[in-house]
Amino acid sequence: VTRDGRLWVGLETGVTSSPDGCKFDRSPELEGETVKDITTDGKGETVYVVTGQPGKTGYVWRHKPGATAFEKLAQLDDLNVMTIDVAPSNSERVYLSAQPYSTIRGRIYRSDDGGKTFTTDIGDGGASSSGFKADGLLFIGAIDKTDPNRLLSRHLHAQGSDLMLSKDGGKTFENVLSIKSAMFGFAWSDDGKTYWAASGLKEDGLFRSDDRGAHFKLVSNEGVLWLHSSPKTLFICGNPFTYGQTTIARSDDRGATVTPIAKFSDIKGALGCTNICVEFSGLRSAARP
Secondary structure, three states, X not given: OOOOOOEEEEEOOEEEEEOOOOOOEEOHHHOOOOEEEEEEOOOOOOEEEEEEEOOXXXXXXXXXXXXXXXXXXXXXXXXXEEEEEEEOOEEEEEEEEEEEOOOOOOEEEEEOOXXXXXXXXXXXXXXXXXXXOOOEEEEEEEEOXXXXXXXXXXXXXXXXXXXXXXXXXXXXXXXXXXXXXXXXXXXXOOOOOOEEEEXXXXXXXXXXXXXXXXXXXXXXOOOEEEEEEOOOOEEEEEOOOOOOOEEEEEEOOOOOOOXXXXXXXXXXXOOHHHHHHHHHHHHHHHHOO
16 A cells, blocks of 8 residues: 555556555556566555566566556566565665576565666575575565665575575575474564564464564464554464464564454354365365475
8 A cells, every 4th residue: 555545456467556445447557467576665655566477577667656657677587576675765775585487596686776677696506605594485574674785584495484684785694583384474663673573383483573683582372374563563363274273363562462352263154164174274284294
């Protein structure tokens, strides 16, 4: 959502937007393009979209305030993009997390001209020297509020998940948190000093950093799929594949204690088929290595 209240939605076949949630307008210049990710700049005014699919050239697109159409920026040949983000303090600094379609070795790509061109300091042979201990996908978690060179990325691989911190614009990374499961939840405070990261499993739990992501500590045992931080409250979506798990919860003490708001059992209506599907999916997920 941009500051003017317009909702932007990335689709498999382009981008649509709505000023009021009722009337939706397609962006014709992106028709037929598969949207990989969508974001805004730090002011929430300019929209960035990245597109691409195997065998088709991908692009970075930008829609500025008052513009009638998206402008096409960088061309991304054979690049499977996971995330795109813009530095809050410098709109010229744009990051991509991606990898060629032929590999699962994630890389960080950096732009210093507002998304027109990108470079990477992590090459095919540089994963270990840059701080990554295994091949796996990278997802940008957050870019520091005041320092465009400081960013956190989630690194998901066969051995689990790592949270990686870079202080030099993605040239090198240090591991600040490791868990043996998938790190789904990630959130940060408005002032950029506090970060949260969480596993989908209770045994790996919810972690918090109070020093801009340099160090993390376990604060509670919650299985988390999504996190969202508001000025006073941390909102949590629980893992639905855990029997009796809270659907939505909140924490008013930065994650130390979690108060349930609603469970799936609170939903009224004929959900018998849905319940069976959820339980069956949970059994299948639990059986996977």
